[in-house]
Each structure stands twice: as structure tokens, then as C-alpha cells.
Amino acid sequence: MRLPLTPSQTVGPFFRIGLTTTIGSHVVGEGTPGAVRVSGQVFDGAGEPVPDALIETWQSEGAGRCATDEEGHFAILTIKPEGNVKDGDAPEAPHLDVSVFARGLLTRLVTRVYFPDEGEANDADPVLRSLGPDERSKLVAVREDSGLRFDIHLQGPRETVFFDR
Amino acid sequence: MSSSSRSVHPPNDFPAYGSTRLRAPKQPLRVLSTRLAELTAPLLAGETIGALDHDLTRQHDGEPLGERISISGRVLDEDGNPLEGALIEVWQANAAGRYAHLSDQHPAPLDPNFSGAGRCLSDSTGRYRFVTIKPGAYPWRNHPNAWRPAHVHFSVFSPAFAQRLITQMYFPGDPLFVQDPVFNSVPTAEGRQRLIARWSLDLTQPEWSLGYEWDIVVAGREATPLDDDASE
Numbered sequence: 045m046r047l048p049l050t051p052s053q054t055v056g057p058f059f060r061i062g063l064t065t066t067i068g069s070h071v072v073g074e075g076t077p078g079a080v081r082v083s084g085q086v087f088d089g090a091g092e093p094v095p096d097a098l099i100e101t102w103q104s105e106g107a108g109r110c111a112t113d114e115e116g117h118f119a120i121l122t123i124k125p126e127g128n129v130k131d132g133d134a135p136e137a138p139h140l141d142v143s144v145f146a147r148g149l150l151t152r153l154v155t156r157v158y159f160p161d162e163g164e165a166n167d168a169d170p171v172l173r174s175l176g177p178d179e180r181s182k183l184v185a186v187r188e189d190s191g192l193r194f195d196i197h198l199q200g201p202r203e204t205v206f207f208d209r
Numbered sequence: 210m211s212s213s214s215r216s217v218h219p220p221n222d223f224p225a226y227g228s229t230r231l232r233a234p235k236q237p238l239r240v241l242s243t244r245l246a247e248l249t250a251p252l253l254a255g256e257t258i259g260a261l262d263h264d265l266t267r268q269h270d271g272e273p274l275g276e277r278i279s280i281s282g283r284v285l286d287e288d289g290n291p292l293e294g295a296l297i298e299v300w301q302a303n304a305a306g307r308y309a310h311l312s313d314q315h316p317a318p319l320d321p322n323f324s325g326a327g328r329c330l331s332d333s334t335g336r337y338r339f340v341t342i343k344p345g346a347y348p349w350r351n352h353p354n355a356w357r358p359a360h361v362h363f364s365v366f367s368p369a370f371a372q373r374l375i376t377q378m379y380f381p382g383d384p385l386f387v388q389d390p391v392f393n394s395v396p397t398a399e400g401r402q403r404l405i406a407r408w409s410l411d412l413t414q415p416e417w418s419l420g421y422e423w424d425i426v427v428a429g430r431e432a433t434p435l436d437d438d439a440s441e
Contacts, residue, residue, distance in 0.1 A: 046287045047426045050403055051395040052218045053377040054226075056362060058310040062300025062326040063364055066258075089231040096312075102370045141370050148228030150219035150394050152373060154238075171241060198232045208238045209218070209371075 052152065052209075055145040057096050060111055069110040071101065071122035081191030082140065082157060083119035086112050088148075089199030093117075097146040099196070101157070119191075124159055137165035137172065139183075144196060144206075154207045157194045158184045179205045219394035226390040227351050258296075263329040265299075265341035273323035275304025275342030277418040280406060283335040284365060286372065286429045291335025296366040297425075298328045299339055302359075306345030315347050340418065346385055358385035358392060365425055372427040379405045380421070 055063075072079050082101070086094040093116025101108040101120050108120035127138050137158055144153040158166055166172055172180045182205050185192035196204050221233035261267050266277060280299075284292040302308050302325065305317035309325050323342065331337045344359050360377040367373075379392065386392050386401075395401045403426075412420025 047285060047289055048403060049217045049287055050374065050376055050425045051400045052374060053391060055375045057312055058308040059300065061308060061310050062298050062362060066296060066298065066328060143373055145375055146232060148232035150221055150223055153234065199235055203234055203236050206234050206238050207241045
């Protein structure tokens, strides 16, 4: 028999007290070969920056965590992971799994960051293939001078594609 | 969200909680075809947890004011397996209902001996334990004369992405439950009950502290949305 799950609750506005010391924004150290800075802004449905969101990235190399600043900015230094090859499943393109927490979100939101230099792998990725072209493009980070940019829109015409938690 | 998750977790679109209005996504969540639970990240490489990080009453020169309590329990997956080495992080208001956070402007006193944050790793039986003081209720501006029931924020971080959980633990018999949209966003009475710790005489230390017990259940490592649906 399965045990019933503990329900989720919002992270609230004061999580910086408890959630910023243990896991940080560096999955890899500065200067690591292949290191890439994935950064972006979180916006609400009015297009305003969200200054109290928490972004977490997961990959086999480690987890990253960054709280947004007053302008909704976050940045995590990581490296591109290997694709996930699974028995019986089509191989997935390299990507970061992302959790978004914030005041006003009663559960975490889950999305993915794909890499713009993986066109062929992205074209074959089963998750991207399950989406329409507009949605697909929302999950691929944009190259900039400083690394990769991935903005998160919680609502609105540019709403990010979020997955079942 | 899968159908069983929907019945356990709050919906993001919950108008009684005003902050959801501009933040809850409007589009339906997409179901991932892949097995989320297989995604694992190494946990806390090189990180150490201090021996006293679980004790929020011993982080300063003096003792914090308030009712001294312990909170302990087990972290399990839904198949009943204990999670060893899960990182449990907690944060809370002080006994007066004030967070040691710049954005908290509630005119209740700060306590120089209370920062309100702790962390620990669950042991081989999934057990965790914190020592702290009971947090106070505090007002917020969600609706006229709105007050949050006393609660401790809990974050559970295991190597499995599907098991990630952030939630809040409440205290039994709190009269403020009836008007709190965050607590009441949990769709079932059974689910809400699972957010309330149990006072335990066994865990209460004579002449010292009140003991509360609270188990946390996260998704199974093999859980997928499809499995969840199939189990119903």
C-alpha cells in the first residue's frame, strides 16, 4: 500500500533565511572547462520581475540554487550535461531540469533548459517533439555574450512551458 | 499534474491566496513522457552540516525567547522506504511572529538570539530532528485581518528530482486554520491533516521541551505520472 504524500505549500517570501546557505549557484567552479552561465529573469503575469523566486537546476553533475534579485535575475554556473539515454526510451537531448519556487506558487513549477548548440539532438528529443514549435523554442536557451539566457514567464502570452511535477 | 498528485497537492490557481493571481501559470501542465524519478543529482558534494545546525536555540550567545520544542520524524517515500541523507532545511518566525528577514515589517520584536534557520541530514532510518522554539502567528495582507497559523517551513532535498518538496508544518489545534488560504489550499481534509504535527508525550523532555512528531512522505523513486494514474 502506498503512503499518502505530504502536500506541498508555498516557499513564501522569507525563504532566504533558510535556503541560501547549503546549495549555491555554482554547480561547477569558475574556470571549469565547459562552464556556462545560465541566467535569466523571472516575470509575473503583469510582466513585472519576480524578486522573490528560487530557481533550482538539477543534472547528474549536481544541483544549483539561486534566489532572484530585485530585478528578478538569477544566474547559475554549470556545464552542459550528457544526454539521458534510457532503456526503451528515445535518447533525450542535454538539458537542465529546473524547479521554480516563489511566494504565490503553492507547488513548485518544473521546466527544462535545452541548449541552443544541440540542434540535432533537440530535434530528436522526445519531450521537445511532443510540443508545438512555439513551445519548443521557449525551452531552448538563447546564446548571449555572458552565456545562456533563459527567462521564465510565470503567466502571459510568453508563459514558460511547465511540466507535471 | 497527475490525477493523484492533483488530489494531494494544492492547485496553483487558488484565488483565495492573492499572490497566486499574477504568478500561477494559466496553461495546463504538460505530462513528461520520461521517468522523472530517474533523474538524480549528487547531493551536497563537499558540503558539511554543522553539529549544531539542527538546534535553532544554540546559534547565539543567549537562548531565544519562546516555548522550547523539538520536531522530529522520518522522511519516507510513498512505498515506505526511508530516505537516508536527505537534506532537511527549516526556517521560521520567532516566538513573536517575526522573521529575521529585511522584508518582514510586522511590528513585533526581533529576537537577537534567534535567526530562525536550521538544517540536518536524515539518518539511515530516514529520521531527522530539530530543536527550536514554537513560532508565533503573524498577520499578513492577503485579506482583511489575515493571520498565518504558526508554522515551520520545511524543504526536503534528496538526490531524486521527483522527490523535491517544499512545504509547511503546522501545530495541532491552531484556531487560525479556518481563515488561512495557504493551509486550506490543500484540497482534502486528510491532506491538510498530514501537514499538522502530532504532540508526543514520548518526545517531550521533562522540565525541558515539548516534543512534536511529523513524518514527511515524498514521491517514490520509481513514480511516474503514469504510475500514479494507474494506481487509482
